[in-house]
Amino acid sequence: MNLHAIKAIYIFELARTWRTLFQSIAGPVISTSLYFIVFGAAIGGRFASVEGVSYGAFLVPGLVMMSVLTESVSNASFGIYMPRYSGTIYELLSAPVSAFETVIGYVGAAATKSVILGTLILLTARLFVDFSIAHPFWMVAFLVMTSVTFSLLGFILGIWADGWEKLQIVPMLIVTPLAFLGGSFYSISMLPPFWQKVTLFNPVVYLVSGFRWSFYGAADVPVALSLVMVALMMAICLAVVWWIFRTGYKLKN
């Protein structure tokens, strides 16, 4: 195990975050605050409570999840796409670093950043609404697992994309819609019966539901199912990453 390489990649990637601190952290924190002001304070006041909590508090887990999902994908994809684009990937490919070590370095850094971001959004939310966390351990577990899974997805995207446009279009056309329709702003039970069924095909539903359960103890789908779904997504992403390195897809001639 080349631990020095993992550490080098990890530190290098986090340094990139630090350099682009405003864009990396401040951007999502500000936009989340805006959601709270608009949905939580302005519109939310007109809603009765959802599943026993105020609409503002109900929003918190969903908004955190939404930012974590999109930021994980964009950070991890950018992290690996950049060296491919600039050509500096030659160094990684010629180094005594295994696929596994590469993934730990890049995905680990992207996921770390997402966890920090999620925590900051939670702290920001606390300024707007009062909320409690019923199962702190599971809250952290869901946050970490989601960060890792979607960073893996971003890593795959960053290897697949062969232009900046492709790099942008997947988050825009797939991740953002899934996140918006994943129950961040509503409970599935508010949907018509048909759409309640359809929405179960959206993996984000399970993440948001599980994450919200860790706050308020109530969920749209059983929490065990949420856990299984996260694990399944992670396994699929890992399998794809393994295949990428095995075949050298888009990395080696």
Added chain:
Amino acid sequence: MQPIIQIRGLEKTYASGFQALKGVDLDIRRGEIFALLGPNGAGKTTLISIVCGIVRATAGSVTVDGHDIMRDWRAARSLIGLVPQELTTESFESVWATVSFSRGLFGKPPDPAVIERILKDLSLWDKKDTKVMALSGGMKRRVLIAKALSHEPRVLFLDEPTAGVDVELRRGMWEMIGRLRDSGVTIILTTHYIEEAEEMADSIGVISGGRIILVEEKAALMEKLGKRLLTLQLLNPLDAIPPEFAGYPLTLSADGRELVYSFDTQGERTGIAGLLRKLGDHGINYTNLRTEESSLEEIFVSLVKERA
């Protein structure tokens, strides 16, 4: 002693169907500077990329200090430093950060003293906190060399190290490469500049059309393939070469003041003595004479042409 790099039957066909290497066998001796010469598209970069693990070979094997690059890739790669042809650098990182990153990537614990020595050797020390993108092309090239040396490799690949580098800097780089060789590093460089190979290399390999067409020690190569020229400065200019000399490989300069005789250094008899005697017999006097060897460039061009 076992060669530090052993290449056997190496072939590479790209997905496009282009066959870049058509069965390359090559041994590179420990501690030498090996220059790989060849025209554009001959397979130089492909060959280097396979040894370094960036391109997969279609067939054949490579060992680095006895470690197979496929089976024992970690050990093999740890020994190698690569300076790519293109100036592919990070943009926003400082020189120090990017060089330290490379050392870690190759599995070495951080060692500021080593990085400091490398940066000082390459005259980059005063730029250590500068962002790479703010550096000139020549400095970026040196940053790439510093990155390649950061893990103290035993073998250094330089893919056209002095392309686009000014004359003064090129000299400096040659000196640095010489010092590295003296410290025991084996250096393999590809180049277009024959001058560079002639100046630095111990051995020379010529690759053309995906095949190694020649590997030889430089001195032996120069001697074996070199032609020598004898130039005579004539006392009285000639209008034409007298017919009596028709059998000699002679050429006359445009102004008729110089007579050039070419001869093979390998020949038992150069024929110089006979020529000079005969010139005297015919009353052709000369004021000066000089001999010169053909340069590696001429050898190279004739070799590649021959094969084409």
